[in-house]
Amino acid sequence: xxxxxxxxxxxxxxxxxxxxxxxxxxxxxxxxxxxxxxxxxxxxxxxxxxxxxxxxxxxxxxxxxxxxxxxxxxxxxxxxxxxxxxxxxxxxxxxxxxxxxxxxxxxxxxxxxxxxxxxxxxxxxxxxxxxxxxxxxxxxxxxxxxxxxxxxxxxxxxxxxxxxxxxxxxxxxxxxxxxxxxxxxxxxxxxxxxxxxxxxxxxxxxxxxxxxxxxxxxxxxxxxxxxxxxxxxxxxxxxxxxxxxxxxxxxxxxxxxxxxxxxxxxxxxxxxxxxxxxxxxxxxxxxxxxxxxxxxxxxxxxxxxxxxxxxxxxxxxxxxxxxxxxxxxxxxxxxxxxxxxxxxxxxxxxxxxxxxxxxxxxxxxxxxxxxxxxxxxxxxxxxxxxxxxxxxxxxxxxxxxxxxxxxxxxxxxxxxxxxxxxxxxxxxxxxxxxxxxxxxxxxxxxxxxxxxxxxxxxxxxxxxxxxxxxxxxxxxxxxxxxxxxxxxxxxxxxxxxxxxxxxxxxxxxxxxxxxxxxxxxxxxxxxxxxxxxxxxxxxxxxxxxxxxxxxxxxxxxxxxxxxxx
Numbered sequence: 237x238x239x240x241x242x243x244x245x246x247x248x249x250x251x252x253x254x255x256x257x258x259x260x261x262x263x264x265x266x267x268x269x270x271x272x273x274x275x276x277x278x279x280x281x282x283x284x285x286x287x288x289x290x291x292x293x294x295x296x297x298x299x300x301x302x303x304x305x306x307x308x309x310x311x312x313x314x315x316x317x318x319x320x321x322x323x324x325x326x327x328x329x330x331x332x333x334x335x336x337x338x339x340x341x342x343x344x345x346x347x348x349x350x351x352x353x354x355x356x357x358x359x360x361x362x363x364x365x366x367x368x369x370x371x372x373x374x375x376x377x378x379x380x381x382x383x384x385x386x387x388x389x390x391x392x393x394x395x396x397x398x399x400x401x402x403x404x405x406x407x408x409x410x411x412x413x414x415x416x417x418x419x420x421x422x423x424x425x426x427x428x429x430x431x432x433x434x435x436x437x438x439x440x441x442x443x444x445x446x447x448x449x450x451x452x453x454x455x456x457x458x459x460x461x462x463x464x465x466x467x468x469x470x471x472x473x474x475x476x477x478x479x480x481x482x483x484x485x486x487x488x489x490x491x492x493x494x495x496x497x498x499x500x501x502x503x504x505x506x507x508x509x510x511x512x513x514x515x516x517x518x519x520x521x522x523x524x525x526x527x528x529x530x531x532x533x534x535x536x537x538x539x540x541x542x543x544x545x546x547x548x549x550x551x552x553x554x555x556x557x558x559x560x561x562x563x564x565x566x567x568x569x570x571x572x573x574x575x576x577x578x579x580x581x582x583x584x585x586x587x588x589x590x591x592x593x594x595x596x597x598x599x600x601x602x603x604x605x606x607x608x609x610x611x612x613x614x615x616x617x618x619x620x621x622x623x624x625x626x627x628x629x630x631x632x633x634x635x636x637x638x639x640x641x642x643x644x645x646x647x648x649x650x651x652x653x654x655x656x657x658x659x660x661x662x663x664x665x666x667x668x669x670x671x672x673x674x675x676x677x678x679x680x681x682x683x684x685x686x687x688x689x690x691x692x693x694x695x696x697x698x699x700x701x702x703x704x705x706x707x708x709x710x711x712x713x714x715x716x717x718x719x720x721x722x723x724x725x726x727x728x729x730x731x732x733x734x735x736x737x738x739x740x741x742x743x744x745x746x747x748x749x750x751x752x753x754x755x756x757x758x759x760x761x762x763x764x765x766x767x768x769x770x771x772x773x774x775x776x777x778x779x780x781x782x783x784x785x786x787x788x789x790x791x792x793x794x795x796x797x798x799x800x801x
Contacts, residue, residue, distance in 0.1 A: 237280075237709070239744040244269070244279030246757045256452050258691035259384025261700050265760045267708075274381025274389030276684070281761065284708035286392070289683055290371055292706065293394050293420055300416045302367040302396055307349040309373055313339035315348035319658045328377035342375035347678060350397040351655050351662050354674070360665040361401055364674075365409050369396030371683070383452070385684040386643065396679040397651075401666070406650065406675045410442055413648050413679045417446055420681070425703040426645065426689060431457045432467035434542055435649050436551055442677075443649035447642035448689045455644045458625050460635040469639075470542040472625035475632050476534075479512045479591045486593050486607035493604045498570045500535060507595055511536035515588075515596040515608065517572040519557035522550060527581065528557060528565055531622055532574045534587035535596075540624040547583060547620045571599050575614035584616035585623045643689045651676035700762030701783050709742040710799060712763035714754050716770035718747045727769040730777060730792055737796050758782075765799055 239245075244266040251270065254260045262268045267282035278286055294304065310332060316322050322329065322341075330342040343349065350368060359366070374393045381389050398409040414430070421428045428446040435443040445468075447455050459466040467473070497506050503514055514535035521528055529548065531539045545551045562568050565577045574597035575582065588594075588610035597614065598605040608614070627639040656662040656673035663671040694701045704710060711734060715727035724747075731743045742763060744754050758766050759782070768778035768787075779795055780787040790798075 237742050239742055240746050242266075242280060242742070244281060246760055253382075254384065256383050256386065256688075256692065257695055258386070258688040261691055261695060261760070261762075262384060262688070265700055265762065268385065274378055274387070276385065276388065276390075278684075281708045282687075285687055285702070285706055286683055288706040288708075289424065289686055290392075290394070292423055293681060293683075294371075296416050296420045296423070297369055297394070297396065300367070300412055302369050304370060305353075305368050306370050306372060307343070307346050307353065309343055310340040311343050311346070311349055313341050315352055315659075316341055318660070319348055319655055321348070328379075330375050330377050343372065344374055344376050345678075345680075346370070346372070346395055347397065347651065347655050347676075348659065351659050351674075351676075354399060355659065355662045358665075359399075361667050364399060364401050364664060365405050366399040367396055367409060367413075368399075369394060369679070383454075383688075385688040386452075387454070388684065391685070392683040394681040394683065398677040398679070399664075399674040400676070401664070401672065402675050403652070406652075406677055407442075410648060410650065410677050413677070414444065417646050417648065417679070417681070421446060421448075421645065424686065424690060424706065426686070426693065428645065429457075429459065429463070429466050429640075429642065431455070431459075431642075432471055433647070433649075434468060434470045434546075441650065444647065445644045446646035446648075447644050448693060449640055449642045450689070450692050451641055452692065453642040453644070455642045456639065457642065458627065458629075458637040458639055460631050460633075461638060462635065465631045465633065465635070465637075467625075469625060470540065472637065473621060473632055474623075474625040474629035474637060475634065476587045476590045476623075477630070479534075481590075481592065483592045485609055485612075488605060488607045488609070488613045490598065490603050490605050492602060493599075495602055497604075503535075503595065509595065513591065513593075513595050515574045515594045517574055519562060519572055520544070520554040521557045521561050522553050523555050524553050528561060528577075528579070529554065529581045529583060530572060530574075530577065531583050531585070532588065532616055533585040533623060534591060537585065537587055538624040538626070539585070539622055543620070543624075544583060544622045547618055547622060548581070573598050574608075575616075581618070582616035583618040583620070583622060584610065586619060586621055587623060588619075643685065643692065645686045645689050646679075646681040648679045649677065651678050695762070698756070699760035702762045702764060704764040707762070707764050709740040709763050711739055711741045711765045711767055712758045712761065713741050713743045713767045713769070714758060715743070715745055716751050716754070716768065718745065720771060723769065723771055726775070730767070730769060733792060734796065737800075739796065739799060767795065 246266050250260040250263050269277045332340045371394050375390055378389050381387055400406040426448050431445045431447045433443050433445045457466055457468050458472045512534055516533050516535045518531045518539045531544055533539055545554050594608040595606050597608045629637045653673050663673055666672045691700050718724045734741045764782050766780045776789050776791050778787050778789050
C-alpha cells in the first residue's frame with residue numbers, strides 16, 4: 237500500500253475526550269475514527285489489525301475443535317422472553333420492530349440464538365461435546381461509553397458456546413477453553429492474569445476473566461504476590477483472623493451508655509476498643525418484594541452486596557435501605573439491632589465466630605448490650621461469607637492480598653442448565669433414549685478491546701509498537717529524496733521486490749514531505765520494521781526496528797531474510 241493513497245492519515249491532535257493512551261494513539265495514527273459516541277469506524281489500518289487478531293483467535297479455536305458459524309444480528313424477542321432476559325441482562329437492550337410487527341433485539345450476547353439453532357437440529361449424545369463460535373457485532377446500550385475502544389456500544393466479539401451431556405463433560409470443555417485462551421493471548425503478546433469473577437444471576441462455580449494488568453482498567457481484583465490467587469473484589473475470599481480467642485466468655489449484659497454515642501467512632505472513643513470488637517448492621521431492601529434484609533458483620537469489615545445477594549439467591553435485587561424502610565421495621569439509623577426486628581431476614585458473616593464478647597447489637601437511647609457471643613446469645617437466618625475482601629487481608633492460604641487494576645480482554649463461564657432448562661426442547665437424546673437438557677458454557681473475547689489493550693501495553697512516547705504478527709504491515713518503507721528519479725526508481729523497485737517476497741509493506745511515497753515528519757508518523761503508526769531509501773543508502777537500505785534505536789545499512793536481500801526470520 238502506498239501511503240499517498242491510504243485512506244486515513246495520521247493527525248496531530250487527538251479528540252478532546254481522549255485520556256487513555258490507546259484511544260489517543262489509535263486515533264492519531266489513523267486506525268479509528270468515531271461515528272457517534274461509543275461507535276467507531278475501523279479505518280484500513282485498524283481493520284487490518286482487527287482481521288489479524290480475529291485470524292489468530294480463529295486458528296486456536298479451530299485447533300481446539302470448535303466450529304465457526306454465524307447467527308443473525310437481529311434476535312427474535314420471544315427467545316429472550318423465554319429466558320426472562322428482557323429484564324435481567326445487566327445492560328439495556330436495543331429493540332427493533334420490523335414492517336411485519338416482528339419484535340427483535342440487537343444482539344448483546346447470543347446464548348438464546350445458539351440454543352435455538354442447536355435445539356432445531358435435534359442432536360444426540362453422539363454429537364456431544366459440541367463447541368460452536370462466531371465473530372459477530374454486539375450491541376450494548378451503555379449508559380456512558382468511554383475509553384475509546386475499551387467501553388463501546390457496538391463491537392465485534394468472538395463468542396463461543398459449549399454443549400455437553402453433564403457437568404463432568406463441561407469441566408473438560410471449560411479447561412480446554414482456558415488453555416486455548418491462554419495460547420491466544422500469549423500469541424497476541426498480552427500477559428493475562430486469570431481472575432475469578434462473578435457469574436451474575438446465572439450463578440455457578442466456574443467464571444474467570446482474562447485480565448491485562450493496567451492502571452486504566454475498569455476491573456479491580458485482589459491477588460497474591462506469587463500470583464497463585466486472583467479474584468474480583470466481588471468474589472474474593474479471605475481469612476478472618478481471630479480477634480480475642482483467649483478471652484474468657486462473659487455473660488451478656490444490657491448496660492447504661494451515654495446518649496452521645498451514635499457512631500462507630502463514638503463507640504471506639506467510649507469503649508477504647510478497635511472496630512473488630514463491635515457488631516455492625518447494614519440494612520438492605522429487596523427492590524422487587526420490598527422485604528428487609530439485615531447483614532450482621534464484624535465492625536472492621538464491610539458487607540459485600542454481591543456475596544449477600546448470592547447467599548439469598550437475589551442477584552441484582554438488593555438496594556440499601558432508606559430511612560422509610562428503617563422506620564417501617566421500628567428503628568432508625570444507628571439503632572438497628574443485630575437480632576429481634578420483626579419481618580426481617582438476618583444474614584451473618586462468618587466473622588461473627590472470630591470474636592468473643594462483642595459490644596453492641598441492641599442499641600437504644602441510653603443502653604446497649606455487651607459480652608454478646610454469636611451462637612449463644614443470637615443466631616441469624618443465614619451464615620456465610622458476605623464480607624468485602626480488602627488489600628492487606630490474607631488469602632485463605634495465608635498470603636497478603638494486593639489490589640490491582642486491569643483490562644478484561646476475555647471471559648469464560650459456566651452456564652450449566654440455565655438456558656437449556658428455560659428454553660423449550662433444548663435437549664439431546666441420551667444413550668438410553670431419554671431427553672436430557674444440555675450443560676452449557678460460554679466464552680467471549682472482545683476484538684476492539686483486545687486491540688486497545690495491546691496498544692496500552694505496547695507503546696512508547698512516540699507511538700504504537702505493534703507485535704509483528706498483528707501489525708497492519710510488516711515493513712514501513714520510507715522514501716527520501718524522491719525528487720531524484722534514480723532514488724524514486726530504486727524505492728519503487730524495493731517496494732515491488734518486498735511484495736513479491738510476500739512481505740506486507742506500507743510505502744511512504746510522498747515527495748513533498750520532510751524526513752522528520754515521515755519518521756515521526758512511522759513511529760506513531762508503529763509498524764515493526766522501518767526501511768529507508770535515500771541518496772545515502774545507494775543500492776542498500778537503512779534498517780531500523782521500531783522497538784530499537786539502532787540502525788544499520790544492509791542489502792535488500794539481507795533485509796528480506798532478517799524480516800522473514
